[in-house]
Amino acid sequence: MWEQIRSNQVRSVILIAxxxxxxxxxxxxxxxxxxxxxxxxxxxALVVWAIMSLIAFYQGDSILLGMAKARKIKSxxxxxxxxxxxxxxxxxxxxKMPDIYIIxxxxxxxxxxxxxxxxxxxxxxxxLLQKLSRDELQGVIGHEIAHIKNRDxxxxxxxxxxxxxxxxxxxYASRFLLFGAMTGSGRRTSSRGGGGGxxxxxxxxxxxxxxxxxxxxxLIYYAISRKREYLADASSALYTRYPEGLASALEKIGGSTxxxxxxxxxxxxxxxxxPFRKEGMKAADxxxxxxxxxxxxxxxxxxxxxxxxxxxxxxxxxxxxxxQGIISKNAAAAxxxxxxxxxxxxxxxxLGLAPGKAAGKxxxxxxxxxxxxxxxxxxxxxxxxCGARWKIPPGFRENNILCTxxxxxxxx
Amino acid sequence: xxxxxxxxxxxxxLILFIIGAYNGLVGFRNQVKNAWAQIDVQLKRRxxxxxxxxxxxxxxxKHERETLEAVTNARNLAQKASSAGAAERGKLEGALGAAxxxxxxxxxxxxxxxxxxxxxxxxEELTSTENKISFSRQYYNDSVLKFxxxxxxxxxxxxxxxxxxxxxxxxxVTVAAEKEPPKVSFT
Numbered sequence: 001m002w003e004q005i006r007s008n009q010v011r012s013v014i015l016i017a018x019x020x021x022x023x024x025x026x027x028x029x030x031x032x033x034x035x036x037x038x039x040x041x042x043x044x045a046l047v048v049w050a051i052m053s054l055i056a057f058y059q060g061d062s063i064l065l066g067m068a069k070a071r072k073i074k075s076x077x078x079x080x081x082x083x084x085x086x087x088x089x090x091x092x093x094x095x096k097m098p099d100i101y102i103i104x105x106x107x108x109x110x111x112x113x114x115x116x117x118x119x120x121x122x123x124x125x126x127x128l129l130q131k132l133s134r135d136e137l138q139g140v141i142g143h144e145i146a147h148i149k150n151r152d153x154x155x156x157x158x159x160x161x162x163x164x165x166x167x168x169x170x171x172y173a174s175r176f177l178l179f180g181a182m183t184g185s186g187r188r189t190s191s192r193g194g195g196g197g198x199x200x201x202x203x204x205x206x207x208x209x210x211x212x213x214x215x216x217x218x219l220i221y222y223a224i225s226r227k228r229e230y231l232a233d234a235s236s237a238l239y240t241r242y243p244e245g246l247a248s249a250l251e252k253i254g255g256s257t258x259x260x261x262x263x264x265x266x267x268x269x270x271x272x273x274x275p276f277r278k279e280g281m282k283a284a285d286x287x288x289x290x291x292x293x294x295x296x297x298x299x300x301x302x303x304x305x306x307x308x309x310x311x312x313x314x315x316x317x318x319x320x321x322x323x324q325g326i327i328s329k330n331a332a333a334a335x336x337x338x339x340x341x342x343x344x345x346x347x348x349x350x351l352g353l354a355p356g357k358a359a360g361k362x363x364x365x366x367x368x369x370x371x372x373x374x375x376x377x378x379x380x381x382x383x384x385x386c387g388a389r390w391k392i393p394p395g396f397r398e399n400n401i402l403c404t405x406x407x408x409x410x411x412x
Numbered sequence: 413x414x415x416x417x418x419x420x421x422x423x424x425x426l427i428l429f430i431i432g433a434y435n436g437l438v439g440f441r442n443q444v445k446n447a448w449a450q451i452d453v454q455l456k457r458r459x460x461x462x463x464x465x466x467x468x469x470x471x472x473x474k475h476e477r478e479t480l481e482a483v484t485n486a487r488n489l490a491q492k493a494s495s496a497g498a499a500e501r502g503k504l505e506g507a508l509g510a511a512x513x514x515x516x517x518x519x520x521x522x523x524x525x526x527x528x529x530x531x532x533x534x535x536e537e538l539t540s541t542e543n544k545i546s547f548s549r550q551y552y553n554d555s556v557l558k559f560x561x562x563x564x565x566x567x568x569x570x571x572x573x574x575x576x577x578x579x580x581x582x583x584x585v586t587v588a589a590e591k592e593p594p595k596v597s598f599t
Contacts, residue, residue, distance in 0.1 A: 079533065079536055079537070080536055080540075083536065083537070083539075083540035083543075083544075084540070086540070086544065087540060087543045087544050087547050088547075090450060090454075090544050090547045090548045090551060091547035091548075091550060091551060092551075093443075093447070093551050093555075134539075138543075239547075241550070
């Protein structure tokens with residue numbers, strides 16, 4: 001089933017090669033200026049990159065979780081969250097159960113981390129946990145598990161480390177160059193003596209590269225990140241067989257403009273939605289780690305025929321009105337038809353969170369209150385002749401439901 | 413001399429291909445086995461949860477003895493057949509799922525029961541177990557599809573024939589009631 005992911009991988013590898021090329025170019029010019037040999041600069045660039053990579057590889061996830069102030073939970077602390085993660089682990093065929101973390105923050109977001117599928121973690125904010133229904137939570141967790149399964153975490157770690165190296169090197173290099181040019185006492189001029197014109201050209205080319213490299217690298221980085229987001233959405237729809245769950249979760253998240261306190265630029269691509277997003281972001285925004293939410297929702301909602309990657313691909317092309325899909329045509333056709341399941345009926349909130357924190361106890365009167373809350377959320381209620389009242393989620397498209405109490409079909 | 417090298421080269425390539433295809437098939441077969449084991453774990457979990465559920469519900473619902481008995485019977489039947497093939501088990505597990513759905517629906521009419529923390533926790537566990545069963549079935553069927561494709565498509569079908577790999581059996585739920593999962597309101 002994962003051939004299609006692999007064909008997408010090729011494109012990602014090309015983009016990574018581009019960033020790596022930039023890194024080498026920066027090192028090359030660095031060497032020319034400061035050591036009179038390109039090799040010296042290349043070595044420095046590679047050493048800095050290697051050190052940062054090692055840190056990211058072995059400490060990356062604990063640094064990330066530490067910065068987000070996430071705390072690890074066990075199945076008793078939040079049974080529904082734990083169950084949903086386990087469901088998605090099973091649906092994706094992940095070998096090991098990922099660790100689960102909760103971030104005490106009213107903002108609505110979630111992220112995944114871990115260098116390989118066997119030592120992965122997912123983290124979710126308390127705000128999101130309380131806002132989402134079971135189906136929606138499933139969609140979000142499916143998205144995060146897809147990041148793990150598609151190895152996006154590793155991919156983004158590699159690219160962000162290269163990006164960081166480029167930024168650091170070119171920042172220092174350009175400062176030294178400017179400083180040297182101003183005082184006229186650069187090591188370069190003293191050792192070579194004359195050689196005017198060619199030197200000046202190299203100096204200018206190098207300076208321009210030093211300034212442009214970080215920007216270019218960042219744009220490439222964003223491009224990779226956005227591609228992987230679409231892919232994770234597609235995989236989530238495939239795992240849950242229910243694109244509407246993720247779509248309505250994204251809508252809820254999009255409705256809130258509260259920014260996550262503990263996020264920063266480096267960790268942004270790991271989240272479900274861009275933690276720095278502002279209102280009215282444009283579709284073709286090149287400087288964003290995530291595609292616009294409205295577009296992601298539209299694609300998910302246009303998946304008419306089924307929940308397979310091919311269906312997502314068609315919806316993607318329709319919404320973006322472009323020829324190119326997110327996965328290659330042959331790969332998309334390789335899987336058979338995949339149906340969409342029906343909505344399950346459940347209410348937002350984690351039952352297992354400490355009482356009082358969420359919908360822990362059904363105190364008298366909360367039944368009516370929750371009905372009103374649901375109706376505000378565009379849920380409908382329908383009464384059966386036998387007296388049972390059914391609550392229908394907004395995405396439910398069938399024109400009748402089966403009353404399991406008495407076995408009648410109720411028309412909507 | 414040259415011809416000998418060419419023949420030798422072809423033989424080496426052929427052997428490498430056979431090794432690769434054989435290992436690939438074994439890998440897929442193991443994935444199918446593993447996916448089946450996953451379903452088994454979840455079905456067992458459901459068998460374990462049911463006596464608890466019945467015990468909890470019994471005290472509250474006085475007039476639903478038949479529904480409770482149907483669940484217990486369906487559970488025992490399904491458990492007895494736990495070493496049968498995928499098709500046979502699919503039928504029995506489908507019946508059990510339907511009986512459980514009816515019980516959870518009946519519980520809706522008893523407010524005292526629904527205020528019981530123990531019942532609420534069991535309900536979440538059961539909902540999740542139902543989901544896990546269907547997700548592991550989903551993954552199992554995907555794995556079987558991949559495995560069967562490998563067995564039937566050229567050129568790996570030649571190797572599959574040589575070592576007599578048998579195509580996998582899909583896990584289909586045959587009871588109509590299970591295909592349409594019971595819609596239960598959990599408020």
